Amino acid sequence: MSGGTSVMERFAAARLLAATRAPYLASALFALTPLVHEDAEGACADANWNLHLGPGPVPVEELAWSLLHQVGHLLRGHLGVGEDGPRWNTAHDAEINDDLDGAPATAVTPDRLGLPSGLMAAEYHRLLDLIDVPPELEACAGAPFTGPAVMSALERDLLARAVASRIRGEAPYGWRRWAESILRPQADWRVVLAALVRRGLAQASGRVDYSYRRPSRRNVQGVVLPSLVRPLPRVVVLVDTSGSVTEPALRRVLGEIDGILRACGTGQVEVVCCDAAAHPVQRVTRAADVELVGGGGTDLRAGFEAARALRPDVLIALTDGDTPWPERRPRAQVIVCLLEERPTPPWARVVRVAA
Known part of the structure; x- marks a missing residue:
């Protein structure tokens, strides 16, 4: 030396x-x-x-x-x-x-x-x-x-x-x-995501409506009455498929969402892929089976509009946050799985996904 x-x-x-x-x-x-x-x-x-x-x-x-x-x-x-x-x-x-x-x-x-x-x-x-x-x-x-x-x-x-x-x-x-x-306490994003999804599903399933599909057993002077039904919550997953988001990251979060929804007993899931435009809705029984289409620029406003037409109870958005956001709050409960540290609207419940 x-x-x-x-x-x-x-x-x-x-x-x-x-x-x-x-x-x-x-x-x-x-x-x-x-x-x-x-x-x-x-x-x-x-x-x-x-x-x-x-x-x-x-x-x-x-x-x-x-x-x-x-x-x-x-x-x-x-x-x-x-x-x-x-x-x-x-x-x-x-x-x-x-x-x-x-x-x-x-x-x-x-x-x-x-x-x-x-x-x-x-x-x-x-x-x-x-x-x-x-x-x-x-x-x-x-x-x-x-x-x-x-x-x-x-x-x-x-x-x-x-x-x-x-x-x-x-x-x-x-x-x-x-x-x-x-220094900031870090909670496992998977646990946070599961809690938010279950809370949203529970709130949505608490709604009841009247339906003639299964008539009420009550008979009032020969009049057929509707019965109260508890509809299954409708879940839509909005996936940011722009070029700035990697497929492995999306697949990882989709897998987590899939497990949560299956554990909650939710059947069909509707998925909207969106880059600069919304792509056709995919109806799958497993979120992990979705075909990721896109790869262009980013404007999730088109995706939110397409999701709104489906009238979801719970809307789960997967994105890196590099997008314009809708100015008005959607009627659904919105959960944003954020892949990068970027600003989000105040009306969204945000889960920051660890790399």
Whole structure:
């Protein structure tokens, strides 16, 4: 490990500089364990919070930026995520570097990709299909080395919560959003969805009406009277099939809805797929069997209008939220399964679906 002392001196100076620039990340910066390798380049972390350093004379300013970048990967759980490594590396870097000033000329940023700022890695990952990444940009590929596990999973979780609790309004938007997701109590979206659907079905099934299909047993002077009936609640599922929504995500939520409806004894389900226009209604006995048609732009107002014509009691909408919404509240009880963090109308009951 020749040159280890000078490398460690630069690391100590860079860590202090990074902590000064982002004091809310100081505890994470000082949780890194530096390891020097002859064949390593720059600074790169592994999932065990080891920072692998090369012997090259990296300037302190550049190393400080790298430390903040690596801590961003660690705290946000990026390392080891995604099957198509290079593409996920680019998406992760775009999310992190959006909040970091002074990025090196070859670093990936949303601006250099020609993409909007303030998005999550999953959103950048999807948008990469629409662009050509400039060849001069180099995404962080992760450490080629793995060091010892210096912290348990519980200790890493406690560290993340401690960092999140220090983040205030002066921190960049991406860090504030991350802190909120860590500190906000998270209920399993499947449990929330099931509760909302069952509540909507229960309220709808409480309605009664008169029908001559099964005449009343009462006989009043030879007059046939209608009997009270309890109609089966009508459920319509509105599916956003625009190009911005992935089929695996839709299939996952459809599977959950299918299980909930079957458990509630609901028979036929009517499904409306919608991108910029509503497609023909599909009547299926299992929501999971729906044929997803579409792939264009997004305007769910057309889908809501088509669903309204079916007069549902409960309307379940699956969408990433990147759509205009109807101005007026539908007569049905509306449950929105939201695949991305976006604004929704005040009249909708919202379930935020975890990625």
